[in-house]
Amino acid sequence: KAGVTQTPRYLIKTRGQQVTLSCSPISGHRSVSWYQQTPGQGLQFLFEYFSETQRNKGNFPGRFSGRQFSNSRSEMNVSTLELGDSALYLCASSPEQPYEQYFGPGTRLTVT
Amino acid sequence: AQSVSQHNHHVILSEAASLELGCNYSYGGTVNLFWYVQYPGQHLQLLLKYFSGDPLVKGIKGFEAEFIKSKFSFNLRKPSVQWSDTAEYFCAVNGYTGRRALTFGSGTRLQVQP
Numbered sequence: 001k002a003g004v005t006q007t008p009r010y011l012i013k014t015r016g017q018q019v020t021l022s023c024s025p026i027s028g029h030r031s032v033s034w035y036q037q038t039p040g041q042g043l044q045f046l047f048e049y050f051s052e053t054q055r056n057k058g059n060f061p062g063r064f065s066g067r068q069f070s071n072s073r074s075e076m077n078v079s080t081l082e083l084g085d086s087a088l089y090l091c092a093s094s095p096e097q098p099y100e101q102y103f104g105p106g107t108r109l110t111v112t
Numbered sequence: 113a114q115s116v117s118q119h120n121h122h123v124i125l126s127e128a129a130s131l132e133l134g135c136n137y138s139y140g141g142t143v144n145l146f147w148y149v150q151y152p153g154q155h156l157q158l159l160l161k162y163f164s165g166d167p168l169v170k171g172i173k174g175f176e177a178e179f180i181k182s183k184f185s186f187n188l189r190k191p192s193v194q195w196s197d198t199a200e201y202f203c204a205v206n207g208y209t210g211r212r213a214l215t216f217g218s219g220t221r222l223q224v225q226p
Binding site: 031035090094 | 218
């Protein structure tokens with residue numbers, strides 16, 4: 001099976017702009033989660049979607065949002081970008097059982 | 113809130129040395145435990161997992177981990193490391209009922225010298 005794919009792989013944006021990142025899960029996986037990875041804070045959970053519904057949410061401001069489509073593909077959006085949003089954004093997909101997550105290569109976002 | 117502690121931030125070993133990376137978590141309920149590895153330039157890969165049953169679990173590439181419930185620990189071991197094991201290792205826990213999200217430790221950077 002093909003792994004989790006994320007697009008784009010690299011992105012440079014300016015403060016105040018917004019950005020949309022995309023994730024395609026492993027075929028058959030209906031759960032998609034998003035994580036932010038930074039040198040200072042490590043890996044932090046953003047949110048999880050299952051069957052087009054947000055099932056869980058981490059402690060991030062409302063500028064971070066996401067959605068999932070009927071084919072399980074997911075997007076996350078960050079509005080009004082701040083310098084501190086520079087990070088590697090990871091998407092992970094999971095079957096319903098067992099709940100083990102498989103990660104994509106990530107999108108490296110740089111905010112200038 | 114649950115948390116995960118990895119005590120070793122940077123470990124340097126010579127090839128053929130034995131490895132043990134510590135991981136402790138704080139959560140009193142049922143837990144699922146994972147070790148992930150991130151090789152240089154590559155994405156996070158699942159190394160091994162514990163859901164229930166035998167507390168000694170074996171993963172890929174000769175790695176194993178032991179779940180000790182009384183110590184809230186899930187240490188990663190390998191009897192003999194290779195240069196190709198150079199990577200960052202993350203311990204993760206999914207234990208909060210109704211919250212299917214992984215809480216990660218801060219990671220341990222392993223450098224194996226040939």
